[in-house]
Amino acid sequence: MFFEPSNGMRPSPLQHNPLNALVCPRPIGWISTVDARACVNLAPFSYFNAVSADPPYVMFAPNAASPEVEKDTFRNIIDVPEFVVNLVSMELAQKMNASSASFSSDIDEFDACGIEPAASTIVRPPRVKQSKAALECTLYESVQLPGGADGRKSHVVIGKVVGIHIDDDLIVDGRVDETRLNAIARLGYFNYAGLGEILEIRRP
Numbered sequence: 001m002f003f004e005p006s007n008g009m010r011p012s013p014l015q016h017n018p019l020n021a022l023v024c025p026r027p028i029g030w031i032s033t034v035d036a037r038a039c040v041n042l043a044p045f046s047y048f049n050a051v052s053a054d055p056p057y058v059m060f061a062p063n064a065a066s067p068e069v070e071k072d073t074f075r076n077i078i079d080v081p082e083f084v085v086n087l088v089s090m091e092l093a094q095k096m097n098a099s100s101a102s103f104s105s106d107i108d109e110f111d112a113c114g115i116e117p118a119a120s121t122i123v124r125p126p127r128v129k130q131s132k133a134a135l136e137c138t139l140y141e142s143v144q145l146p147g148g149a150d151g152r153k154s155h156v157v158i159g160k161v162v163g164i165h166i167d168d169d170l171i172v173d174g175r176v177d178e179t180r181l182n183a184i185a186r187l188g189y190f191n192y193a194g195l196g197e198i199l200e201i202r203r204p
């Protein structure tokens with residue numbers, strides 16, 4: 001089939017927006033932020049990736065909850081322009097998912113979901129203590145994308161990575177062993193995947 005998104009993202013026979021299942025697997029950035037009163041927030045974003053390795057920059061894309069209401073994560077970053085990307089290993093999948101519920105902005109998802117925080121080194125938002133790697137970031141730029149038909153705004157938030165935590169157990173022979181990080185990937189719908197088979201392919 002072929003369709004043009006300007007006519008809607010669910011043309012027959014598709015019952016759901018197919019993009020999540022087409023552009024996958026996606027890594028998950030589990031993003032911690034604070035608001036101006038230092039109230040902490042934690043939520044997962046799979047429209048997330050690294051955009052530059054050196055100097056290191058990352059991006060994620062919060063979609064507004066409604067035409068009037070931005071996600072807490074986005075509002076916090078505009079108020080306090082710092083965030084932490086906590087990487088999600090397989091054993092953290094359930095807690096990561098629990099933190100995606102629509103809590104009111106004065107609820108700290110660390111408390112609500114039984115997730116232990118650890119102080120960050122440079123930025124104000126805490127990190128997830130159990131995450132085997134975390135990227136402390138400052139806001140570089142936020143880009144607003146044109147709104148969709150439902151009027152909800154989307155943003156791309158680009159962060160400069162100013163501090164990197166790596167669990168020493170991940171480091172083997174001077175390299176991070178991805179199998180020890182065992183990051184979970186987001187697929188379409190409610191599906192997730194582990195690392196699966198790993199191939200080493202040397203460049204020509």
Ligand SMILES: Cc1cc2nc3c(=O)[nH]c(=O)nc-3n(C[C@H](O)[C@H](O)[C@H](O)COP(=O)(O)O)c2cc1C
Binds near residue numbers: 047186
């Ligand atoms: C695995 C996963 C990935 C998600 N990715 C995104 C995303 O990329 N963008 C987005 O706007 N919401 C995403 N969500 C939904 C948010 O996590 C959810 O709306 C959350 O309540 C936002 O919290 P906040 O209002 O505290 O920022 C995702 C949820 C899950 C479970």
